Amino acid sequence: MGLREAVLQGLPPDGGLYLPERIPVLPDSFWQKFPDLAFADLAYEMAAAWISPEEMPADTLRALVADAINFDAPVVPVEENTAAVELFHGNTLAFKDFGARFMARLMRYFVAQSERPLRILVATSGDTGSAVAHGFLDVAGISVTVLYPAGKVSDVQERQFTTLGRNITALAIDGTFDDCQRLVKQAFLDETLTRQMWLSSANSINIARLLPQMFYYARAIQQQMQRGISPEKTAFVVPSGNFGNLTAGILARRMGLPFGQMIAATNANDIVPKYLLSGDFSPKPSVATLSNAMDVGNPSNFARLFALFGESVAEMRAEISAYSLSDDETRRTAAELFAQTGYATCPHTAVGFAAAHADAQLHPDRQYLVLATAHPAKFDSLTGEPHALPQRLAHVLTAEKLSIPMQNDYAALKQWLQT
Numbered sequence: 554m555g556l557r558e559a560v561l562q563g564l565p566p567d568g569g570l571y572l573p574e575r576i577p578v579l580p581d582s583f584w585q586k587f588p589d590l591a592f593a594d595l596a597y598e599m600a601a602a603w604i605s606p607e608e609m610p611a612d613t614l615r616a617l618v619a620d621a622i623n624f625d626a627p628v629v630p631v632e633e634n635t636a637a638v639e640l641f642h643g644n645t646l647a648f649k650d651f652g653a654r655f656m657a658r659l660m661r662y663f664v665a666q667s668e669r670p671l672r673i674l675v676a677t678s679g680d681t682g683s684a685v686a687h688g689f690l691d692v693a694g695i696s697v698t699v700l701y702p703a704g705k706v707s708d709v710q711e712r713q714f715t716t717l718g719r720n721i722t723a724l725a726i727d728g729t730f731d732d733c734q735r736l737v738k739q740a741f742l743d744e745t746l747t748r749q750m751w752l753s754s755a756n757s758i759n760i761a762r763l764l765p766q767m768f769y770y771a772r773a774i775q776q777q778m779q780r781g782i783s784p785e786k787t788a789f790v791v792p793s794g795n796f797g798n799l800t801a802g803i804l805a806r807r808m809g810l811p812f813g814q815m816i817a818a819t820n821a822n823d824i825v826p827k828y829l830l831s832g833d834f835s836p837k838p839s840v841a842t843l844s845n846a847m848d849v850g851n852p853s854n855f856a857r858l859f860a861l862f863g864e865s866v867a868e869m870r871a872e873i874s875a876y877s878l879s880d881d882e883t884r885r886t887a888a889e890l891f892a893q894t895g896y897a898t899c900p901h902t903a904v905g906f907a908a909a910h911a912d913a914q915l916h917p918d919r920q921y922l923v924l925a926t927a928h929p930a931k932f933d934s935l936t937g938e939p940h941a942l943p944q945r946l947a948h949v950l951t952a953e954k955l956s957i958p959m960q961n962d963y964a965a966l967k968q969w970l971q972t
């Protein structure tokens with residue numbers, strides 16, 4: 554099994570998840586130049602440890618990485634012992650831009666070796682659709698169909714994937730997010746359809762999305778060192794839903810990146826915090842919260858974490874702590890943080906800061922790097938203060954929304970795909 558297959562297929566036929574057979578460890582020569590590497594060079598060195606020249610020539614990989622990772626992940630000090638790692642400087646204002654842009658370019662490279670066009674089907678409750686649509690915009694040989702629940706995503710989210718046009722089409726399904734997911738699954742399982750066209754998914758469990766998420770952990774530690782803060786004292790706090798982001802951090806550590814504890818911050822969907830307490834993994838239906846991109850009742854990357862820790866809860870506890878925060882705590886944290894420091898957070902990032910504050914009670918000597926997973930302007934303000942959308946995104950507020958309304962019915966989807 555090579556990278557090409559794993560990336561294009563997304564999901565293995567046995568119902569599991571792809572994980573690399575072997576995690577490459579970065580050599581001493583990398584760490585010697587690490588403190589001064591530009592982000593693009595740092596990202597290239599890490600990617601090259603995973604992708605052999607047989608899979609992609611080195612100069613092609615270097616250009617691909619530079620094109621995908623065209624925005625930074627700055628560390629912004631917020632409090633005495635906390636700083637935000639801002640992952641929202643890409644096109645759609647959320648960290649998913651890193652994974653989606655990289656995956657799109659990797660797929661384009663692999664697809665170019667084939668004659669057939671590739672169709673990506675993606676179901677979204679909001680963020681994934683916009684990141685994937687922007688990631689694949691104008692990527693030759695690939696078209697994207699986004700299925701979303703009509704009337705159930707925020708206006709800004711909807712605009713981000715319905716105003717693009719070109720190789721991106723949006724279907725407004727008269728149903729819920731779960732219906733959209735079911736329709737997509739049904740299409741993948743439909744052998745008549747998959748004989749007629751080359752279909753792939755771009756969901757968060759594609760291994761190609763984890764790779765670029767390792768880069769910004771290293772970029773953040775590099776900035777800690779430049780601030781004179783030791784990596785070992787630094788704990789990462791990761792607002793988590795499907796646990797892809799956190800899994801990427803663990804993979805970065807296995808590549809040799811030094812840092813202290815990994816802290817998972819969840820909302821009321823507390824499957825992983827409960828697992829770390831009890832050793833019992835019990836998925837349950839998700840509950841709706843303010844941090845809706847983290848409303849996941851059965852985190853799919855848990856299977857990867859479980860394997861990475863040798864299926865041992867004790868081993869996982871040694872590296873990962875977890876906190877579950879309520880909507881009240883989230884709102885209070887965002888309001889206090891804004892009042893005391895002027896730093897505005899999205900609801901997901903606020904969950905992260907609340908977890909950092911809880912952990913600091915037990916570990917006053919830690920320095921926290923909270924991953925700021927989305928720009929505050931993407932969501933309703935938690936502080937009463939409106940947060941302005943960055944200028945470069947203002948155009949989505951005026952562009953025309955184009956989507957095709959569709960019944961919640963597989964036959965309708967299939968017919969549309971076939972014509």
Ligand SMILES: *Cc1c(COP(=O)(O)O)cnc(C)c1O
Nearest residue numbers: 793794795796797798846926927
């Ligand atoms: C997707 C998302 C998360 C959760 O990330 P996972 O990798 O699924 O744990 C957190 N915050 C925001 C803003 C997101 O879009």
